[in-house]
Amino acid sequence: MVNASLNLASICGFILAIWGLIATPLAIAQIVIFLQKRNKDSNSILKLIYILLVTPLRVIGSLLMGGILFFQGWRLDPILQLSMLGLVFLYLSESAFAFLRDLIKLLQSKRDT
Numbered sequence: 001m002v003n004a005s006l007n008l009a010s011i012c013g014f015i016l017a018i019w020g021l022i023a024t025p026l027a028i029a030q031i032v033i034f035l036q037k038r039n040k041d042s043n044s045i046l047k048l049i050y051i052l053l054v055t056p057l058r059v060i061g062s063l064l065m066g067g068i069l070f071f072q073g074w075r076l077d078p079i080l081q082l083s084m085l086g087l088v089f090l091y092l093s094e095s096a097f098a099f100l101r102d103l104i105k106l107l108q109s110k111r112d113t
Contacts, residue, residue, distance in 0.1 A: 008081040009073025012088040013066045019092055020062025026099045027055040033106045058095060 031051055037044070069084065076084065 013069025017066030
């Protein structure tokens, strides 16, 4: 039996799952953008390792947590639903900022060359 209702946590779960689907091509593009910069210093290697570790966790985690929130969000009391709204908003803003930062860096490097 599946029990889902439309409340704040379910809406957050739906948004988080949709963001997981949107983040997949963006994360692949972020890796490609970073590899095109051709930096060989130790900081860029560490950042590449970080991006390669965070990308699958961001995609799989968003889909998994979004599904859990959508189907089990009706069990949360209103205070927890509000806190989930805050966490989802902070997560979406952080990941969107990372994607936009790398896109701006790519556009600036192409303009300089």
